[in-house]
Amino acid sequence: MPCLHIMNLQLPYCFCFFLLLKLPFSTNGQAYTNVSLGSSLTAASGDLPWTSPSGDFAFGFQQVGDAGYLLAIWFIKIPERIIVWSADRNKLVQRGSTVQLTADGQLVLKDQSGTRIWTSLYLGGRGAAYGAMLDTGNFMLAGQAGANLWQSFDEPTDTLLPTQNLKSGAELIAPYLEKNYSDGRFKLILQSDRNLVMYTTTYPLTTSNFAYFLTQSSVGSEYQLIFNQSGYMYLVASNGTILNRVLSNSGPLQDLYLRATIDYDGVFRQYVYPKTASGGKRWAMNWTTLSNSIPSNICLAIMYSAGSGACDDERKGCKKTFISQDCDHPSQEIDSFEIRDMLNTNFPFADYEFFGSVGEDWCRQSCLSDCYFDVSTFKDGQSWKKRGPLLNGVTDPSIGDKALMKVRKDNRTEELAQKKTAKKSDRSLGGFDEEVGRGAFGPVYKGVLGGEDKQIIAVKKLEKMAGEGKTEFKTEVKVIGRTNHKNLVQLVGFYNEGQHRLLVYEYMSSGSLSNYIFGDSRPNWHRRMQIAFGQSNLPLPDLYDFVALRNVDFPSSDSEHLQNHNEEHCRKAW
Incomplete structure (x- = not known):
């Protein structure tokens, strides 16, 4: 009897083993068709992805907008092909990139130039005999005996x-x-x-x-x-x-x-x-x-003192759409602002001032006259003033606070801030609104300096240099200052604030040289050449005469620093 019992156990197991040999390899009950060594896929070539037997999942190149391709696994039967796994998703590859199950049993991703981007890793350094896309959504590499050497499930x-x-x-x-x-x-x-x-x-x-x-x-x-x-x-x-x-x-x-x-x-x-x-x-x-x-x-869940929050604009937060209150004259702008209510809202950890036992009306008035104030949370007679940047803003019925936010009534944008800065430079130059010309970099205006002599000046607005930084602009000023000539107008000074780049010259009451050469009553070419050469026909030393720059500051890192010398001495030392 014992022997019969043993035989009854052994025969079914032998039969099952025979079935496993005849059927494709199986893991967790998932059948699939093998991906043989040497098989490859090329991005944007029309190659069909390697799919699971049921056709639910695919392994191959998935296009990500216009940016490139990911080597990925995705749901293939539904319209929205959600990616569930990808190889090195921080490095999109381009058209012509390849993935190959190499002859030594590695899964290798290369970009269009042949540079290796990613390789499957597995223990023991053994090469796989084949790969497969399973119905579970798992792509695996298996050895000759069916051992699982690598699988995407282990690298989610x-x-x-x-x-x-x-x-x-x-x-x-x-x-x-x-x-x-x-x-x-x-x-x-x-x-x-x-x-x-x-x-x-x-x-x-x-x-x-x-x-x-x-x-x-x-x-x-x-x-x-x-x-x-x-x-x-x-x-x-x-x-x-x-x-x-x-x-x-x-x-x-x-x-x-x-x-x-x-x-x-x-x-x-x-x-x-x-x-x-x-x-x-x-x-x-x-x-x-x-x-x-x-x-x-x-x-x-996320209420910390750093970060841009998880509930607002994607990753970069948002910026004001109006000009902040002028801290030089805050009382003059009270009527330009209003307080708007936001129920059940808080901005944690941005507090700079606290008041207890106060009324909401008092809080509103105090906030309007405080130029540093952006928002206050008010609850049960307590007020927490906050200023930007406001972090991790949250709205939820469980909060209970009322947020009082200060905004400008007419919601003026940043464009007015630029006009405000321009007005400051306008005032410093005595006002300029008379356009007298236009050069390659922008318009030229006529103005008057605010000093006692009321010097008439020409203000060149460098619109095409607005994107340059202050350092680059100062370099330009240095070059202009050194390009000195008896017959060239002097550079009086400059304005370099925010996005505004202005050069201030002596005013050319007779107009520019180009007006004579290329004006309506153009002289002949011989006369033009005489005028041009005549303007530059000066002894060589005079080319290095000095121009006085007002409001010009050069860093103290200059190679030689001279003190207690008058202007004439400096000219001779040069």
Whole structure:
């Protein structure tokens, strides 16, 4: 009898082994067609991607807008081909780039010039015998005996799929934007201390900054984050004990695609999509977010004294659309501003002044006369004044504070600030609005200096140099100052503030030389040459005469510094 019992066990196992030899290789019950050594794909060449047997997933080049291509895995049957994995997503490749399963069993990505961008890594240095795209969304490389040498599931980007586990030390990094897949500002990591933690990162690096979610798991054996086919996600110890339930579903998920993604806004969400139209009777035919997400309110979870916040403009915050109050004469501008209310709103950690036992009307009036003030939060007779930059603004019913924000009534834009600066320069030059000419860099105006002599001047506005910095402009002034000539007008000074670049010259009451040479009553060429040569026909030393520059400051790093000498001595020393 014992022998019969043994034979009854052995025969079925032999039969199963025979079936495994006849069928394609299988992992987790997923059949697939092998990708043989030497197989390759080329970006934008029309090559078909390597697909899973069911056709649910594809491995190949996915175009990212007009920027380039990612070597990626994506859902191929649905219109919105969501990427669930990519190789080195910070380096888009261009048309003509290739991926190849090389003869020595490595998966290698090269750009269009043949430079290696990325290579699959696996333990032991053994080359794979073949690769395959599984129905789970996992691309794997296997050895001759079927051993799993490398798999995409072990190198996740921002998404987990059912049956994919997150091991200790592994992390998910949010994309920068919804359609920009490069590393963003948030990550989820299973730490070696067995805590599942979500951090903001010190962008553009991925080093951890502030933790805004953690599981607070107890110390014990090695952990893994399990995401099973039923949509449950939990931390489990090496002995199989479930320690912490992270996400749970709200019903049956048959005939649905399922994924869990840390999105660009720092929220870890579960999504479902019907595989068929019949499955869409309960679910809309698009990616639907399940109710359980981490954190439940990102705006309340991240309230730190640094960063631009997760709830507003993508990554760069927003800037004022009006001119700030003039701190030189704040009382004169009170009537130009008003206070607008924002209920249940706060801007944490931007406080610079606190008042207790005050009324809201007092707070409003105090804020209008304070030029440093941007917003105040008011609650129960307490006022916290804040000034920019305002960080991590949040609106939520649980806050209860009323934010009083100061804005300019007519909502004037930055353009008026430029006009205001221009008016200052206008006043310093005695006013100039009479255009007397136009050169290659901009218009030339007639003006009057505000001194006792009321010197008439020509102000050249360098519009095409507005983008240059102050250092570059000073260099231009130095060059102009050294290009001195008896028959050239003198450079009186300059104005260099903000985006405004002005050169101030002696006024040419007789007009410019070009007017005589190229004016309406043009002289013949012989006469033009006589005029031009006559203006420059001077003894050589006179070419190095001096021009006095007003309001010109050169740094103290000059090679020679002279003190206690009059102007004439300086001219001779030169």
